[in-house]
Amino acid sequence: MRRFVVLLLACVLLTTTVPSAAASVAQGKETVQRGPGKPQYDVRLTSDAPGRAWTGRERIVFTNTTGKPLREIYLRIWGNTWDGCKSPVKLSRFEGGTPGTPSVNCTTLQVKLGKVLAPGKQLELGFDLAITAPRRLERFGQAGAYSFFGNALPVLAVHDQAGWHLEPDLGMGESYYTLAADFAVRLEHPASLQVPATGVTSTAQRGKTVTTTSIAKQVRDFAFSAGPFKQSVVTSPGGVKVRTWWTGTVTAGAVADARTKGVAAIDDFSRRFGKYPYGEVDLVLNDTWVGFSGMEYPGFVLLIAPPNEAGPVVHELAHQWWYGIVGNNEYADPWLDESFATYSSYLHSGDSQPDCWPGQLEARITNDMGFWKKYGAGWSLYVYSYGSCMLADLQRYIGTPAMEKLMKDYARSHWYGVATPGDFKSAAEAATTKDLAPFWASHQMY
Numbered sequence: 001m002r003r004f005v006v007l008l009l010a011c012v013l014l015t016t017t018v019p020s021a022a023a024s025v026a027q028g029k030e031t032v033q034r035g036p037g038k039p040q041y042d043v044r045l046t047s048d049a050p051g052r053a054w055t056g057r058e059r060i061v062f063t064n065t066t067g068k069p070l071r072e073i074y075l076r077i078w079g080n081t082w083d084g085c086k087s088p089v090k091l092s093r094f095e096g097g098t099p100g101t102p103s104v105n106c107t108t109l110q111v112k113l114g115k116v117l118a119p120g121k122q123l124e125l126g127f128d129l130a131i132t133a134p135r136r137l138e139r140f141g142q143a144g145a146y147s148f149f150g151n152a153l154p155v156l157a158v159h160d161q162a163g164w165h166l167e168p169d170l171g172m173g174e175s176y177y178t179l180a181a182d183f184a185v186r187l188e189h190p191a192s193l194q195v196p197a198t199g200v201t202s203t204a205q206r207g208k209t210v211t212t213t214s215i216a217k218q219v220r221d222f223a224f225s226a227g228p229f230k231q232s233v234v235t236s237p238g239g240v241k242v243r244t245w246w247t248g249t250v251t252a253g254a255v256a257d258a259r260t261k262g263v264a265a266i267d268d269f270s271r272r273f274g275k276y277p278y279g280e281v282d283l284v285l286n287d288t289w290v291g292f293s294g295m296e297y298p299g300f301v302l303l304i305a306p307p308n309e310a311g312p313v314v315h316e317l318a319h320q321w322w323y324g325i326v327g328n329n330e331y332a333d334p335w336l337d338e339s340f341a342t343y344s345s346y347l348h349s350g351d352s353q354p355d356c357w358p359g360q361l362e363a364r365i366t367n368d369m370g371f372w373k374k375y376g377a378g379w380s381l382y383v384y385s386y387g388s389c390m391l392a393d394l395q396r397y398i399g400t401p402a403m404e405k406l407m408k409d410y411a412r413s414h415w416y417g418v419a420t421p422g423d424f425k426s427a428a429e430a431a432t433t434k435d436l437a438p439f440w441a442s443h444q445m446y
Contacts, residue, residue: 037065051226146227197224219298241280318344339387356389
């Protein structure tokens with residue numbers, strides 16, 4: 001009985017706390033049957049004293065939206081990417097299904113369902129969860145007294161017309177592909193810790209223990225951090241609450257720079273692509289990461305904050321739209337989010353990228369991450385820079401008013417959904433009367 005009360009409470013919070021924006025309109029335009037759909041994650045975790053290890057339980061309610069009977073589902077456990085079967089993320093004591101043997105470097109777990117799930121029917125899956133931040137300077141890792149939990153919570157894999165998507169994390173870029181979901185996450189921890197997290201957060205203290213509750217609606221993942229962070233809170237002119245968190249060695253100048261740029265970017269992108277729907281965003285600054293400069297999560301970004309240098313805040317906030325709100329398969333089509341986020345950053349700065357196209361390329365920007373892994377160094381020049389340049393050239397080709405309408409209409413049509421290269425091509429061709437065939441050919445696109 002208790003589990004249904006918990007889930008009912010989570011559902012009530014999820015439907016009353018965050019506006020749904022254009023979800024129903026956009027999802028009505030999705031033509032590919034993807035699933036498991038309408039996921040609701042209910043997570044309850046308790047930390048150790050330093051906030052590095054968390055234990056508790058995760059429950060997932062989902063609907064079979066694949067159009068065919070489901071006998072199994074797959075969980076993506078991306079937190080095990082670097083450690084494989086040493087498994088800093090451990091799952092046990094399942095209800096609603098029977099786990100198999102982990103695969104794909106222990107980032108994938110097949111779960112045979114307790115009953116065949118007919119199309120349109122709903123199921124609840126539950127399991128105990130133990131997460132320990134590895135001792136490394138990464139988005140899922142530890143930096144001194146601070147622990148970071150990016151891609152640490154298990155999430156449902158996606159089934160679409162190509163079957164189950166179980167692509168590996170290749171240690172470069174991202175390989176994620178998830179559907180928009182609702183999260184209700186309760187994190188119980190010592191009062192000495194601050195816990196920034198995805199979603200609209202609230203705290204309640206009892207003695208020396210604080211419970212941080214985060215509610216996030218229609219997001220593709222959930223991330224959080226723990227440690228003795230300092231923080232500031234401002235509200236943008238557009239009404240978005242911007243929380244800036246920083247570790248003890250981040251300079252005041254870096255904090256001010258991130259906060260100022262974050263406030264400006266979140267409102268600018270709202271005007272350009274559609275209003276930011278999540279109410280608040282967390283900027284989490286650290287100056288000791290070595291493997292990356294920034295990483296985006298829904299309503300939550302990790303940012304390197306080197307002294308006296310500009311951080312990557314604008315690019316990471318652009319990802320709130322490109323992959324966050326407008327999803328894509330990041331393994332198959334990395335350019336669909338990285339090129340768009342880079343282009344958005346240039347739009348924000350007023351840089352039109354004149355004469356940026358280098359001419360004939362030795363590889364297409366539309367290649368997948370498997371290709372780029374083999375290609376090696378220099379892959380990001382294609383996916384980030386040349387892809388952004390292609391969009392800037394498209395703006396010059398069809399005109400700025402048409403491009404502005406294209407970007408807003410494309411976002412609206414796939415709001416909380418999943419976009420493909422074909423979707424963008426169709427949107428671009430609908431935005432102009434000009435023949436785009438020569439443009440696609442000159443940029444080696446389609």
